[in-house]
Amino acid sequence: MSSNDRQIIAEIVNKLETSWNAADGAGFAQPFSEDADFVNIRGEHFRTRVAIAKGHQVIFDTIYRGSSVQFEVESVRSLDSGVLLAHLKSTLRAPSGPLEGEHHSLISIVVVQDGNQWRIAALHNTLVAQPPSFNTGKTASE
Amino acid sequence: MSSNDRQIIAEIVNKLETSWNAADGAGFAQPFSEDADFVNIRGEHFRTRVAIAKGHQVIFDTIYRGSSVQFEVESVRSLDSGVLLAHLKSTLRAPSGPLEGEHHSLISIVVVQDGNQWRIAALHNTLVAQPPSFNTGKTASE
16 A cells, blocks of 8 residues: 555544544544445445434434544555555444443445545444354464 | 446356355355455455455355355445445355354445456445344434
């Protein structure tokens, strides 16, 4: 990856993180394109920046009230000129409620250039499972 | 979406489905680019077509032995010239073992044109949660 690609992703990820930690749904949605796709850890599919803002404000005010997230950029690569793919490790801490505790997930984002702006066109999130509940025979190299 | 975009995705999805149902790891990996990224339902991140083939052959021969999948294309859209985003609904049926039963998931794929070929550059999969374990206040429009 180029340092510029990494910088583009870092700015977007910083906006997501600071907005989540301020419980700001509109701010969280700001880096997304208007027609963005968002798949959450429950396999629910949201579409449009407006829906992403609204849905996040709801969880910031309810099940994730008082929560904080920390994102770590795991990898960034270019898929085409003007299209970046990044993977983020997320650590979410919820102080109370049905999701009380610390949750780890892995996020993919596809970021597309639109003029001078880079926007998230698609985000997909999956909880990281706890240490294996079964032996798949995988080796460390997989 | 254009009918051509949908046809590109349909051919790729058909290859994934028939290969899974034939327990053919190399066939399953064939539509991926050499440096593809794959995030599975456990939040594990695999890289390269070779690793995707190997990892799938292992699960086809063990925990998913005798399983079948059915993919339904939920949506296809163009992110840029030569870059498509699609979402797939997956139904997996495992006849026995620790994952016996029927499992529903939602998959995102990013497909990139490389000459005459279209290849999956990134796949991300999340199990669809059972009916809400809590009320997030979401409305049907979200």
